[in-house]
Amino acid sequence: MTRESSRSALLGKINDRSATIGVVGLGYVGLPLAMEFAKAGFNVIGYDVSERVVDLLMRGESHIQDVPSSELSETVRAGTFVATTMETRLSECDAISIAVPTPLSKTRDPDMSYVLSAADAIARQAHPGMCVVLESTTYPGTTRELLQPRLEAQGLVVGSDIFVAFSPERVDPGNPVYHTKNTPKVVGGITPACVEVASALYASCIDTVVPVSSPEAAELVKLLENTFRAVNIGLVNEIAIMCDKLGVDAWEVIDAAATKPFGFMKFTPGPGIGGHCIPLDPHYLAWKMRTLNYKTRFIDLASEINSHMPEWVVQKVASALNDARKPLRGSRVLVLGVAYKRDIDDVRESPALDVIRLLEDRGAHVEFHDPFVAEFKEDGQTRKGVELSEQMLSWADVVVIVTDHKNVDYQRVVDHAILVVDTRNVTAKLTQSKARVLGLAATPRGRSERRVTPAVGTH
Numbered sequence: 176m177t178r179e180s181s182r183s184a185l186l187g188k189i190n191d192r193s194a195t196i197g198v199v200g201l202g203y204v205g206l207p208l209a210m211e212f213a214k215a216g217f218n219v220i221g222y223d224v225s226e227r228v229v230d231l232l233m234r235g236e237s238h239i240q241d242v243p244s245s246e247l248s249e250t251v252r253a254g255t256f257v258a259t260t261m262e263t264r265l266s267e268c269d270a271i272s273i274a275v276p277t278p279l280s281k282t283r284d285p286d287m288s289y290v291l292s293a294a295d296a297i298a299r300q301a302h303p304g305m306c307v308v309l310e311s312t313t314y315p316g317t318t319r320e321l322l323q324p325r326l327e328a329q330g331l332v333v334g335s336d337i338f339v340a341f342s343p344e345r346v347d348p349g350n351p352v353y354h355t356k357n358t359p360k361v362v363g364g365i366t367p368a369c370v371e372v373a374s375a376l377y378a379s380c381i382d383t384v385v386p387v388s389s390p391e392a393a394e395l396v397k398l399l400e401n402t403f404r405a406v407n408i409g410l411v412n413e414i415a416i417m418c419d420k421l422g423v424d425a426w427e428v429i430d431a432a433a434t435k436p437f438g439f440m441k442f443t444p445g446p447g448i449g450g451h452c453i454p455l456d457p458h459y460l461a462w463k464m465r466t467l468n469y470k471t472r473f474i475d476l477a478s479e480i481n482s483h484m485p486e487w488v489v490q491k492v493a494s495a496l497n498d499a500r501k502p503l504r505g506s507r508v509l510v511l512g513v514a515y516k517r518d519i520d521d522v523r524e525s526p527a528l529d530v531i532r533l534l535e536d537r538g539a540h541v542e543f544h545d546p547f548v549a550e551f552k553e554d555g556q557t558r559k560g561v562e563l564s565e566q567m568l569s570w571a572d573v574v575v576i577v578t579d580h581k582n583v584d585y586q587r588v589v590d591h592a593i594l595v596v597d598t599r600n601v602t603a604k605l606t607q608s609k610a611r612v613l614g615l616a617a618t619p620r621g622r623s624e625r626r627v628t629p630a631v632g633t634h
């Protein structure tokens with residue numbers, strides 16, 4: 176096959192859906208993507224190193240909330256999706272998307288071990304006429320510096336034998352409106368032929384494809400998006416702290432500012448940031464910039480403020496208990512919601528885990544309830560949740576609302592609890608109740624008896 180025909184043959188196979196698509200890493204990102212390719216009419220091979228995940232998927236059981244088991248089992252039964260731990264099956268693929276984890280190390284440096292091992296596996300199985308796209312969030316330069324050389328070491332020429340690109344995943348787990356198919360997909364290829372092939376691949380199953388001029392631009396798009404969120408959440412968290420000190424209702428200020436029809440975007444304060452993206456991704460950029468001797472001041476400051484929020488919540492809890500003449504040590508605390516955000520079951524990097532740890536460090540007895548998370552593992556230990564019964568609500572000296580899941584009856588919570596610290600303002604519109612309710616920042620509802628207006632002019 177000539178080099179030009181590699182490209183046109185692959186485009187033809189994508190076009191008539193005879194291409195076999197590989198997805199490496201079948202988690203929150205990879206499984207929904209694999210399903211989209213299968214729905215678009217391709218045969219899909221999902222490769223994952225976890226036997227547990229592969230066995231589960233081959234039984235038609237989805238471990239990802241956004242992928243219903245019924246949809247998965249239909250593709251398994253029809254043979255359009257197969258999950259495997261056999262690396263050699265990657266050689267059957269015409270195009271491969273990589274969606275493996277990109278965590279941070281303990282020192283907050285990028286941990287590229289998963290990407291490297293996936294790239295090595297693909298390189299061992301690579302052949303002319305293949306397209307390889309990295310989707311894992313990473314620092315600018317990864318696709319060109321880590322993926323491309325591994326494929327070239329097999330004697331393949333990028334841009335003519337093999338097509339290499341970066342396309343950031345933007346999935347927002349639990350989002351009822353935007354999912355893999357209707358979220359525009361940015362694609363940056365090493366060469367123009369790479370972006371052409373990778374764009375055709377994604378256009379087969381995603382409504383809008385946005386080509387950019389290089390993998391570095393595509394890598395940076397994702398980091399800009401999540402840094403934008405981290406910085407704005409940091410800003411609004413600091414506004415909440417300032418409002419608390421000023422005795423002003425932070426949510427009232429934010430809601431009123433959000434009535435401006437232009438030039439303002441609403442972000443809300445909370446107990447901190449969680450998940451696999453917002454707390455981690457900006458550090459990929461910060462790390463890369465450190466190698467260029469540049470300090471990323473916005474990222475560093477937002478990270479400092481956001482990571483302080485669990486401590487701020489615990490101070491609120493301690494002060495609320497203090498007002499009720501109770502020390503935190505020995506108090507019974509019910510944490511409501513441990514997922515890192517509303518209506519999902521993911522506890523990775525969840526600020527709730529920090530809140531629980533900080534409360535326990537200070538001697539509190541903590542239980543949790545989460546309608547989406549029956550139990551979770553931390554430091555090798557499994558913690559089981561409790562039922563949200565009226566007994567449990569009145570057992571607690573304080574109920575701390577950390578995650579604002581929609582399917583919790585908050586009226587029942589404030590009707591039966593004694594004291595509530597609401598970090599999400601989810602009780603704002605409820606009718607008055609038995610519980611004393613405090614917000615994360617000062618609110619007329621939440622201002623404690625102890626609070627006084629700022630001591631202007633007294634010193």
Ligand SMILES: NC(=O)c1ccc[n+]([C@@H]2O[C@H](COP(=O)([O-])OP(=O)(O)OC[C@H]3O[C@@H](n4cnc5c(N)ncnc54)[C@H](O)[C@@H]3O)[C@@H](O)[C@H]2O)c1
Pocket residue numbers: 199200201202203204205222223224225228274275276277289290292293310311312313344345346347348451452
């Ligand atoms: N979860 C999100 O909301 C989200 C959103 C956008 C981007 N991302 C990014 O997408 C990437 C994947 O994240 P995720 O949340 O899907 O992770 P995940 O942990 O849910 O899934 C990753 C899967 O990859 C598998 N895996 C690990 N190493 C492998 C290897 N060498 N070969 C094959 N499989 C391997 C794991 O067993 C796991 O099943 C990350 O870079 C993340 O930052 C995640």
